[in-house]
Amino acid sequence: xxxxxxxxxxxxxxxxxxxxxxxxxxxxxxxxxxxxxxxxxxxxxxxxxxxxxxxxxxxxxxxxxxxxxxxxxxxxxxxxxxxxxxxxxxxxxxxxxxxxxxxxxxxxxxxxxxxxxxxxxxxxxxxxxxxxxxxxxxxxx
Numbered sequence: 001x002x003x004x005x006x007x008x009x010x011x012x013x014x015x016x017x018x019x020x021x022x023x024x025x026x027x028x029x030x031x032x033x034x035x036x037x038x039x040x041x042x043x044x045x046x047x048x049x050x051x052x053x054x055x056x057x058x059x060x061x062x063x064x065x066x067x068x069x070x071x072x073x074x075x076x077x078x079x080x081x082x083x084x085x086x087x088x089x090x091x092x093x094x095x096x097x098x099x100x101x102x103x104x105x106x107x108x109x110x111x112x113x114x115x116x117x118x119x120x121x122x123x124x125x126x127x128x129x130x131x132x133x134x135x136x137x138x139x140x141x
Contacts, residue, residue, distance in 0.1 A: 032059070033061065044066055073100060082097055114136065
């Protein structure tokens, strides 16, 4: 009886661990929000790291009409990633291959919530975006 309880406890622990890992993967990392502040040069600076199917942070908050500098880079590893945003009506349109740190500069012109993502996909597999490699840039008034 004691061994059956021990086996059940281990099974519950493993199920919980697997469930936690699945939620973390589905959320695309930690889900951290970064609120940008304006530095002494009048620029909102944010560092964004892309890794195995996540962006960190994956929710960025900036102010409209104030220049933004995103420094984007890739976490170590072999899988290629990109940082894509396609919101030309708000002054934000770019597609950057991630690797060494690279600055993307723009001035968001219109408040709203805009998506960014990785557009890579290996033939016959889910895209990186479908695996959770996406986030939002929230532009406030």
